[in-house]
Amino acid sequence: MQTETPKKPEATATRERLIQAAMQVFARDGLHAATTRSIAEAAGVNEVTLFRHFQNKEGLLSAVMVHAVQSHAQEGLDDQAKWTGNLKQSLLHFGRNFYAMISRDEPFLRTMIGEAGRHPEHAKKIITDAVRPVRARFIANLEAARKAGQVRRGIDLGVAADSFTGMLFGGMLRISAGCAEGYTAEEYVNTSVEIFAAGLAPVAKP
Amino acid sequence: MQTETPKKPEATATRERLIQAAMQVFARDGLHAATTRSIAEAAGVNEVTLFRHFQNKEGLLSAVMVHAVQSHAQEGLDDQAKWTGNLKQSLLHFGRNFYAMISRDEPFLRTMIGEAGRHPEHAKKIITDAVRPVRARFIANLEAARKAGQVRRGIDLGVAADSFTGMLFGGMLRISAGCAEGYTAEEYVNTSVEIFAAGLAPVAKP
DNA sequence: TACAAATGCAAGTAAGCACTTACATGTGAA
DNA sequence: TTCACATGTAAGTGCTTACTTGCATTTGTA
Numbered sequence: 001m002q003t004e005t006p007k008k009p010e011a012t013a014t015r016e017r018l019i020q021a022a023m024q025v026f027a028r029d030g031l032h033a034a035t036t037r038s039i040a041e042a043a044g045v046n047e048v049t050l051f052r053h054f055q056n057k058e059g060l061l062s063a064v065m066v067h068a069v070q071s072h073a074q075e076g077l078d079d080q081a082k083w084t085g086n087l088k089q090s091l092l093h094f095g096r097n098f099y100a101m102i103s104r105d106e107p108f109l110r111t112m113i114g115e116a117g118r119h120p121e122h123a124k125k126i127i128t129d130a131v132r133p134v135r136a137r138f139i140a141n142l143e144a145a146r147k148a149g150q151v152r153r154g155i156d157l158g159v160a161a162d163s164f165t166g167m168l169f170g171g172m173l174r175i176s177a178g179c180a181e182g183y184t185a186e187e188y189v190n191t192s193v194e195i196f197a198a199g200l201a202p203v204a205k206p
Numbered sequence: 207m208q209t210e211t212p213k214k215p216e217a218t219a220t221r222e223r224l225i226q227a228a229m230q231v232f233a234r235d236g237l238h239a240a241t242t243r244s245i246a247e248a249a250g251v252n253e254v255t256l257f258r259h260f261q262n263k264e265g266l267l268s269a270v271m272v273h274a275v276q277s278h279a280q281e282g283l284d285d286q287a288k289w290t291g292n293l294k295q296s297l298l299h300f301g302r303n304f305y306a307m308i309s310r311d312e313p314f315l316r317t318m319i320g321e322a323g324r325h326p327e328h329a330k331k332i333i334t335d336a337v338r339p340v341r342a343r344f345i346a347n348l349e350a351a352r353k354a355g356q357v358r359r360g361i362d363l364g365v366a367a368d369s370f371t372g373m374l375f376g377g378m379l380r381i382s383a384g385c386a387e388g389y390t391a392e393e394y395v396n397t398s399v400e401i402f403a404a405g406l407a408p409v410a411k412p
Numbered sequence: 413t414a415c416a417a418a419t420g421c422a423a424g425t426a427a428g429c430a431c432t433t434a435c436a437t438g439t440g441a442a
Numbered sequence: 443t444t445c446a447c448a449t450g451t452a453a454g455t456g457c458t459t460a461c462t463t464g465c466a467t468t469t470g471t472a
Contacts, residue, residue, distance in 0.1 A: 028323075029324070030236065030238055030320065030321065030324065032236055032238050032239040033238040033324075107323060110319055110320055110322065110323060111320050112320075113316060113319050113320055113379060114236065114316055114317050114318075114319055114320010114321060115236065115320060116316065116383050117234075117313060117316060117383075118235070118236065118239075120384075123383055123385075124384075124385075127383070127385045131385075155397060155400065155401065156389065156393070156397055158387065158388060158389065159389050159393060159394055159397040159398075160397060160401060162376075162377060162380060162386070162394070163373050163377065163394070163397060163398045163401060165376065166372070166373050166374075166375070166376025166377040166379075166380060167369050167372050167373035167376060168372075168376075169372070169376040169379075170368075170371065170372025170373060170374075170375040170376035171368060171369065171372040173319060173372075173375075174368060174372060177322050177323075177329055177333070178326075178330075179329075179330075179333045179337075180368065181364065182364060183362065183364065183365050187362070187365060188365055188368070188369070191361060191362055191365040191366060191369060192365075192369045194361065194405070195361065195366060195369060195402060195405035195406060196401060196405055197405070198404065198405040198406075198407075198409075199400070199401035199402055199403070199404040199405030199406075200401060200404075200405075201404075203404075
């Protein structure tokens with residue numbers, strides 16, 4: 001029994017297969033309804049192997065969270081746009097990337113939202129380690145845009161950043177649930193960016 | 207045994223107490239983790255009484271959904287503002303009411319979002335019966351504002367309406383989870399409305 | 413008073429759950 | 443060859459779950 005620190009590379013592979021499977025089953029069935037049996041089955045290993053790698057179901061969940069945060073922290077780093085030019089273009093680029101990211105992990109995010117009140121420590125970890133850096137760089141970009149005269153004053157950029165991502169997030173939840181009436185995800189992002197960019201732009205002096 | 211159609215008024219009262227308790231326990235523990243035992247305990251009745259009123263747990267959940275939709279459909283009707291005057295004021299009034307509403311039912315909504323993929327029929331019902339009428343009137347109000355020259359052209363008002371409510375909804379999720387950094391819910395709504403109103407306003411001609 | 417509806421109470425069922433124990437099998441390195 | 447590591451297999455533990463059955467008790471009504 002090796003639990004938590006496998007020596008051989010094949011053990012590490014099994015461990016990662018379990019984490020991947022757990023992420024999918026957790027997202028599909030919910031944290032509570034997901035059974036260790038079904039997770040092991042999805043990973044193609046015996047249920048006992050699951051308990052040899054992780055002390056219990058909670059330990060597996062923690063490992064899933066760590067993995068989810070790590071895989072998210074590595075992306076979004078390819079955003080080296082200028083943000084000092086056309087604000088609408090920059091917002092559109094960021095917004096599309098952001099929407100694609102949250103849309104890809106929609107089932108998992110949905111489960112996490114539903115369970116956030118029941119597992120505050122995991123929710124906090126995701127926020128702290130995964131969304132905060134993305135948010136910080138977005139805010140910094142907005143500040144750069146403001147210095148370039150693209151954003152008017154009198155608006156808290158931290159709140160504005162959360163309004164923008166919240167708008168995309170709320171829309172993604174609606175659209176992925178099939179409750180968007182008469183428009184596509186792309187149209188939603190485009191229109192949202194259109195409104196938001198105009199809302200941030202300095203007022204035109206007559 | 208009477209199941210589903212009580213004759214005496216006291217039976218109806220018991221049934222409603224069970225529905226109220228179920229709504230709370232479902233929201234607190236999640237649809238799957240909530241047990242019939244704890245629901246009956248929260249309602250102050252015997253567990254057997256629960257099964258005498260509803261065939262099974264699923265039947266209770268359906269009754270909860272019907273009740274939630276009905277109670278929501280009755281509110282929000284006190285919005286007889288003009289919408290042809292100051293757009294920002296109208297949006298602020300609507301936004302505050304909307305935020306207060308979703309904030310009050312936050313645990314329940316959170317659970318529903320998490321479970322929407324697992325119970326599509328219930329999610330659809332909530333959308334169709336509860337959010338669609340509110341959305342329709344909001345859109346109609348935006349159209350009235352546009353006719354009054356308060357909203358520029360070239361923007362799909364259906365998408366805009368969903369962007370606005372999505373923005374408030376996404377912010378509510380963040381704030382209620384304690385992940386808002388350095389601002390209150392009121393500041394969030396104010397800034398969101400500020401940006402959104404400016405984003406919808408007609409461009410100032412030089 | 414008699415009756416039926418509504419509830420409580422005690423007990424139990426069958427199934428599923430997380431998790432454990434004991435033992436056999438395969439594999440790569442010393 | 444040997445041996446520790448990794449996994450599989452089989453069986454079982456104790457607990458909880460949704461849900462049921464039978465019977466006693468209250469309560470409004472005719």
